[in-house]
Amino acid sequence: xxxxxxxxxxxxxxxxxxxxMQTENTLPTxxxxxxxxSNAHPEVLAAMAQPLIGHLDPAFLALLDGVQxxxxxxxxxDNRFTLPLSAPGSAGMEAxxxxxxxxxxxxxxxxxxxxxxxxxxxxxxxxxxVTRIDSPWGEPVDEAGVLKAIQDESPDVVAFVHAETSTGxxxxxxxxxxxxxEAGSLVVLDCVTSLAGLTLELDRWGIDAAYSGSQKCLxxxxxxxxxxxxxxxxxxxxxxxxxxxxxxLDVSLLDGYYGTERVYHHTAPISALYGLQAGxxxxxxxxxxxxxxxxxEAAEYLIEKVQPLGFEPLVRSEYRxxxxxxxxxxxxLGAEGESALRRRLLTQHGIEVGGGLGELAGQVWRVGxxxxxxxxxxxxxxxxxxxxxxxxxxxxx
Amino acid sequence: xxxxxxxxxxxxxxxxxxxxMQTENTLPTxxxxxxxxSNAHPEVLAAMAQPLIGHLDPAFLALLDGVQxxxxxxxxxDNRFTLPLSAPGSAGMEAxxxxxxxxxxxxxxxxxxxxxxxxxxxxxxxxxxVTRIDSPWGEPVDEAGVLKAIQDESPDVVAFVHAETSTGxxxxxxxxxxxxxEAGSLVVLDCVTSLAGLTLELDRWGIDAAYSGSQKCLxxxxxxxxxxxxxxxxxxxxxxxxxxxxxxLDVSLLDGYYGTERVYHHTAPISALYGLQAGxxxxxxxxxxxxxxxxxEAAEYLIEKVQPLGFEPLVRSEYRxxxxxxxxxxxxLGAEGESALRRRLLTQHGIEVGGGLGELAGQVWRVGxxxxxxxxxxxxxxxxxxxxxxxxxxxxx
Numbered sequence: 001x002x003x004x005x006x007x008x009x010x011x012x013x014x015x016x017x018x019x020x021m022q023t024e025n026t027l028p029t030x031x032x033x034x035x036x037x038s039n040a041h042p043e044v045l046a047a048m049a050q051p052l053i054g055h056l057d058p059a060f061l062a063l064l065d066g067v068q069x070x071x072x073x074x075x076x077x078d079n080r081f082t083l084p085l086s087a088p089g090s091a092g093m094e095a096x097x098x099x100x101x102x103x104x105x106x107x108x109x110x111x112x113x114x115x116x117x118x119x120x121x122x123x124x125x126x127x128x129x130v131t132r133i134d135s136p137w138g139e140p141v142d143e144a145g146v147l148k149a150i151q152d153e154s155p156d157v158v159a160f161v162h163a164e165t166s167t168g169x170x171x172x173x174x175x176x177x178x179x180x181x182e183a184g185s186l187v188v189l190d191c192v193t194s195l196a197g198l199t200l201e202l203d204r205w206g207i208d209a210a211y212s213g214s215q216k217c218l219x220x221x222x223x224x225x226x227x228x229x230x231x232x233x234x235x236x237x238x239x240x241x242x243x244x245x246x247x248x249l250d251v252s253l254l255d256g257y258y259g260t261e262r263v264y265h266h267t268a269p270i271s272a273l274y275g276l277q278a279g280x281x282x283x284x285x286x287x288x289x290x291x292x293x294x295x296x297e298a299a300e301y302l303i304e305k306v307q308p309l310g311f312e313p314l315v316r317s318e319y320r321x322x323x324x325x326x327x328x329x330x331x332x333l334g335a336e337g338e339s340a341l342r343r344r345l346l347t348q349h350g351i352e353v354g355g356g357l358g359e360l361a362g363q364v365w366r367v368g369x370x371x372x373x374x375x376x377x378x379x380x381x382x383x384x385x386x387x388x389x390x391x392x393x394x395x396x397x
Numbered sequence: 398x399x400x401x402x403x404x405x406x407x408x409x410x411x412x413x414x415x416x417x418m419q420t421e422n423t424l425p426t427x428x429x430x431x432x433x434x435s436n437a438h439p440e441v442l443a444a445m446a447q448p449l450i451g452h453l454d455p456a457f458l459a460l461l462d463g464v465q466x467x468x469x470x471x472x473x474x475d476n477r478f479t480l481p482l483s484a485p486g487s488a489g490m491e492a493x494x495x496x497x498x499x500x501x502x503x504x505x506x507x508x509x510x511x512x513x514x515x516x517x518x519x520x521x522x523x524x525x526x527v528t529r530i531d532s533p534w535g536e537p538v539d540e541a542g543v544l545k546a547i548q549d550e551s552p553d554v555v556a557f558v559h560a561e562t563s564t565g566x567x568x569x570x571x572x573x574x575x576x577x578x579e580a581g582s583l584v585v586l587d588c589v590t591s592l593a594g595l596t597l598e599l600d601r602w603g604i605d606a607a608y609s610g611s612q613k614c615l616x617x618x619x620x621x622x623x624x625x626x627x628x629x630x631x632x633x634x635x636x637x638x639x640x641x642x643x644x645x646l647d648v649s650l651l652d653g654y655y656g657t658e659r660v661y662h663h664t665a666p667i668s669a670l671y672g673l674q675a676g677x678x679x680x681x682x683x684x685x686x687x688x689x690x691x692x693x694e695a696a697e698y699l700i701e702k703v704q705p706l707g708f709e710p711l712v713r714s715e716y717r718x719x720x721x722x723x724x725x726x727x728x729x730l731g732a733e734g735e736s737a738l739r740r741r742l743l744t745q746h747g748i749e750v751g752g753g754l755g756e757l758a759g760q761v762w763r764v765g766x767x768x769x770x771x772x773x774x775x776x777x778x779x780x781x782x783x784x785x786x787x788x789x790x791x792x793x794x
Contacts, residue, residue: 027460027671030450037449037667048668049446052434052618053427054749063424086486087741088618089643090663098643122644215664221449223483223620223666245642247519248488266487266753267612267621270434271445272669274424352451357661 030346030375033382034354035324036193037163037215037222040275044220047278048271055268063277064268068258070280071286072227075191075203075210077216081234081251082377083258084214084276085225089192092225094122094209097159099229099237100209103127106155107185108185110141114166114191114358119159126245131155136152137167137359138314140324146176150183150263158185163194165216166357168326168366169319170198173217177206186233192216195226195268196283197295197370208233214272216325217295219371220279283371291374295322298369301376302325303327309390314364323374326356326364336364341389349385427743428770430779431751432562432592432721434612434619437672437769438566441522441617444675445668449599452665457506459713460674462663465655466713467677468623469684472588473598473605473787476649478631480655481611482622483666486589489608491519492646493585495676496626496634497606499526507538508571511563511755512587516556523642529550534564534756535711543573544556547580552770555582555708560591565723565763566716567595574603577700583630589613592623594720594767595681607631612670614692614720616768617676620669681766688771692719695766698773700724702780711761723753723761738786746782 009082032039042079053060065080072082085092086143097119101107107128120132131149135142141160150158158180162171177187191200195260202210208230215222230238231250237251245251248266256263287365293321299322303313310330311319329338342365345351353368369378429436450457469479483490494516498504499657504525505516509532517529528546532539538557547555555577559568574584583605588597595615599607605627613618626648634641634648641647645663653660680688696719700710707727710717724733735752739762742748750762766775 027447028454028456029448030454032449032451034451036664037451040449040668044450045446045668050424051426051441051442052429052612053424054429054434055619057425057427057743057749059425061557076619078590087488087645088663088666091484091488094643118644125640125642125644134416135692182533213664215449215667221666221668222452222664223669243522245522246491248491256695266485267433267610267619269485269618270435271442271618271672272620272666275668340599346454352454359414 015158016220026079029350031351031378031381033367033369033378034355035214035368036365038217038219038368038373040219040221040279041282041372042077043282044275045276046241048221048275050271050274055270056262056264060270061262064201064258065272067273067280068275070284073284074200074280075226075228076199076341077203079202079228079230080259081101082226082228082257084257085211085227085256085264087225088223089211089213089225090118090189091249092213092227093119093190094246095225095227095251096209096211097122097247098126098246099155099244099251100186100233101128101186102240102242103125104129106131106135106159107157107159108146108149108153110135110146111163112139112141112167112169113137115161115164115192117358119161119190123159126333127179130220132315138169140169140171140319141176143175145391147179150179150185157187157188158251159188161190163191163198163321163323165193165324165366166360168321168324170321171325173207180207180311186236186294193321193323193370197374199292202228214279216368217374218276218279218373220275221272223269224276246247253316260350270326295369295374298374298376298379302369302379303366305379306386309383309386311365323368323370325362325366325367328364338365345385348389351382351385353382371385403559411412428748428749428775428778430764430775431749432679432765432768432771434765434769435614435616435765435770437616437618438679438769440679441675443448447668447671448566449667452667453569453659453661457667457679458659461655461670464674465518465676466671467681468625470681471597471677472623472625473596473627474600474601476625476627477656479623479652479654482608482624483663484622485620486608486610486622487515488646489514489610489624490587490626491724492622492648493606493645494519494524494610495643495646496641496648497554497583497585497630498523498580499637499639501526502554503528503550504554504556504559505543505546505552507532507539507543508535508626509536509564509566510558510561512558513538514544516587527658534715537566537568537716540572547576547582549720552582554585555569556585558587560588560595560718560720562721562763563708564720564757565712567591568585570602570604578603582760590720590767592693594689594771596685596689607734608681611673611676613765614768615676615680617672618669620666621673623771625642632695637717644708692766692771693786695771695773695776696718697720699766699776702776706780706783708762710782718765719770720765722766723757724764725761730741735762741786742782743788748779748782750779
């Protein structure tokens with residue numbers, strides 16, 4: 001029988017690195033500075049340990065109502081249909097696309113990284129005619145290219161990524177969204193790494209469907225995808241000629257449970273939602289102005305501190321995504337060296353940073369300073385460990 | 398800011414009902430005797446409160462390996478592709494069907510309740526030609542009808558439910574599975590309410606794809622769907638002419654992460670998997686012979702104790718599903734009375750039982766004695782509360 005030990009957390013730099021070796025029943029303590037998950041606050045962890053109640057219990061439905069209200073605030077929307085989908089962000093992406101697209105529909109996707117390309121793959125599988133406008137990884141979406149495609153094709157849907165987790169680029173959504181709406185297109189926005197890290201204004205920007213993830217700037221456990229659909233988007237779903245290909249992701253069926261009827265669809269992930277409640281409350285208690293300023297300050301401090309060690313930011317300052325910074329690996333490290341160095345940061349210092357993804361594999365690191373981890377102390381711990389690994393004389397260890 | 402209180406659990410009858418009123422930040426304590434979730438053991442709850450580590454951390458991948466091994470044991474299979482899908486059981490159902498069916502493929506579904514019908518709906522949406530063989534709710538699948546349909550149609554897939562959570566019927570899978578395989582069909586089995594409550598033998602029965610849920614007889618939090626595909630099923634997926642309609646549920650992509658390559662697909666739900674590890678270990682420590690005997694004993698005790706109160710089992714004894722018993726509501730209660738009585742059990746006694754679903758709404762209760770709750774003490778608490786509500790003089794309270 002297992003005897004589980006709950007170790008102290010390493011969030012926010014308050015907890016020191018616990019050097020205990022992992023045994024069968026204990027887990028190492030990590031400072032999670034990769035592309036997510038970030039470290040969850042002890043309040044979030046304690047919330048998940050609360051005893052279960054039923055998914056149709058009035059007490060649980062009241063909790064869920066509160067979570068939905070709080071998510072609206074964080075998304076910057078009045079969308080009634082705003083809920084935590086019972087699956088990770090990738091499923092949130094798929095929910096947006098398979099509900100809004102019918103076979104043969106046209107979609108224009110602005111792609112500047114892994115997640116724009118993933119949107120394209122998901123839309124293809126939904127039977128859509130996809131026009132993908134690529135731009136170099138590390139640059140924002142090719143706005144002129146997307147606007148031209150909107151003009152040429154009058155697409156049913158326009159989709160792009162607000163916060164590209166593979167490149168660390170922040171996209172200004174306003175211009176594309178305005179042109180798309182003027183052309184009668186619905187606008188889908190990937191907010192996986194921006195929700196609760198940047199101030200979102202879905203309604204002001206004119207976004208019709210957006211999705212996020214629980215494990216990034218909300219600092220909750222992975223597995224939930226906050227999701228929001230405008231009334232305009234819901235009307236499009238109601239007007240479909242063929243059913244949504246996914247029963248599990250069908251927003252009309254989801255609306256039966258998360259709306260006022262409370263009809264059973266699937267069993268909601270109770271414990272994860274306890275944790276999400278605690279996470280969104282923490283974000284709202286801090287307030288988005290202070291929270292986004294904290295993310296910005298931490299990211300700027302990171303760049304200032306790692307440049308002397310040879311790591312240069314990939315992205316120009318005006319497009320940088322504070323929760324996720326991509327750093328070019330010093331040339332003298334090489335692809336093999338960067339991987340070995342990341343492994344040493346993990347095993348010797350308990351610090352996780354992310355490697356490059358897709359085209360940028362082996363070329364950049366992805367350093368997440370998200371949610372609870374967007375703090376100067378986290379940067380200090382990383383820089384201290386990095387400096388030690390890069391500059392120590394191996395013979396003296 | 399929230400100050401969350403962790404209340405004592407009500408599992409296994411060891412914890413008394415906590416009469417604290419629910420306030421904004423506390424949750425009521427419930428004995429969960431509905432169709433799931435069941436109460437999680439404190440070990441499972443404590444496991445979920447462990448600090449997060451990354452989904453590509455070697456320590457996490459080792460944990461995941463162990464969970465996958467343990468799930469194989471519980472499913473009774475050597476299937477390499479056995480994993481906890483990052484979404485509820487309904488998504489597990491969809492994963493089985495959308496991977497194995499291509500547009501135009503034929504499927505025969507034996508349906509004797511809500512979940513057989515749901516399979517049919519999901520298969521329709523995948524573009525399959527569906528032959529649904531219905532049988533009365535509360536009866537097993539119409540075996541002769543299914544065998545005839547297999548003979549007539551040589552379907553690509555045959556699917557049915559091992560443990561119908563809407564009716565409390567247990568299906569013997571062997572005869573249908575054998576005939577289906579002989580006809581060259583793949584066999585899909587819904588094991589949502591049987592895994593870890595009944596001894597499963599997927600390999601001996603000849604099942605090609607099966608799915609379950611974490612919140613039933615495993616007594617973990619809802620949100621994960623244990624899933625298993627045979628090599629024969631994986632070959633069918635590899636031979637597809639069109640891509641799987643769902644990117645999120647594509648087993649070839651899932652295999653990249655859960656197999657040996659460990660390629661990022663989506664971020665696994667870390668905390669839920671900590672809980673699942675604890676839950677499967679508890680099940681294996683007890684052993685399935687003892688565990689299934691405990692479920693049977695509890696269900697038989699329930700029926701013995703509620704018959705004097707006017708509740709009769711819907712299902713004949715040879716087909717009863719021990720983890721979930723459907724009870725006909727006494728005629729003198731009526732539809733309104735049964736609902737009010739369930740509400741009083743919940744609010745006055747902290748006990749959740751399930752109402753009827755679909756065709757059986759208002760006619761039966763669904764009493765789950767699953768996992769940690771398959772204990773005589775749980776029955777005693779329910780019967781005591783039921784007796785009090787039915788037989789007390791309201792004037793004396």
